[in-house]
Amino acid sequence: MAYNLAPLQNLIEQFERMQGIGHKTAQRMAYYVLGLSDEEATQFAAAITDAHTKIKQCKVCCDLADDELCPICKADNRDKSVICVVEDPRDVAAIERTHEYRGLYHVLHGAISPMDNVGPDQIRIKELIARLGDGTVEEVIMATNPTVEGEATAMYISRLLKPMGITVSRLAYGVPVGANLEYADEITLGRALEGRSLI
């Protein structure tokens, strides 16, 4: 009965709109909000408005930024001759965690997927091409996801860039470190064999 209360119903619906959040979880979340102190509830609401207002896209690499440029594009100590192209800002975070890469990034915000009506113009390919005009960039590493869409996007971009004299590379495929060969799928294992190196 209590769930007929309009403000509560409204909050549950707000949570339910998020991908992967079902009705029960949304109820639990709304309930969490009711249990907060006044100050905590205000802070929670402010965090939403704040993040939404302050976080923009970097003018250069399209990664998330709280300024015109993102921290990586602003940094002096990055190798400006390499751009790593990813689908999503979360992928930038994942690659940064390896501490293996010192170049720049470009975030496409998606991958070409005709099934979902996403063509080359719906993702940030134009913006990538615009960064390559002045000859600073020598290599573009395609780090889109190893999915059909990610592959197609990598191939599409690679065909655009090769005539510009830019080296285009792709992340290596292979068995994940620490995994058990027995459980690797045949395609991954096939790619790992193909890409074997001398030891």
Next chain:
Amino acid sequence: MAYNLAPLQNLIEQFERMQGIGHKTAQRMAYYVLGLSDEEATQFAAAITDAHTKIKQCKVCCDLADDELCPICKADNRDKSVICVVEDPRDVAAIERTHEYRGLYHVLHGAISPMDNVGPDQIRIKELIARLGDGTVEEVIMATNPTVEGEATAMYISRLLKPMGITVSRLAYGVPVGANLEYADEITLGRALEGRSLI
């Protein structure tokens, strides 16, 4: 790298505080907020403040309410001689969905659990006793959870109420309708045997 942005980090932490929400889910949720339109983000933040400010506890039954009294306590067509005692407002909603119960409720907001430092004074037992003074209530149905804590709470309250001449009953235990006996645990099955009825 993007996740070093303070407003985003803050929002992720806000979501992470909710029970059952891990870091990845919190990231996904924060990401959802960034993808909202300005209007949607404002509405989302307002829904939180709104629910938190407007939803209070009913002065009589301690269920959630957007007024002094909850809709059930306000209603004329409920049987005021029976009170069903539950741990949580969600339990009221669950019982209401059966359409089998026309009495009133009392929400304890928890169960006695010495392990978690919850004693009889931390839940709304005082408020329940206060409702029983005028002799209107003839029966109290204990519908606390069938857990150790729920049982202990039911026993505790039952011992307080019996000397007042009030009938105290407990929800029936048994096998869930539609379930397979094979999968019922032995305690439930034992209770179902014990509580068998003639057909």
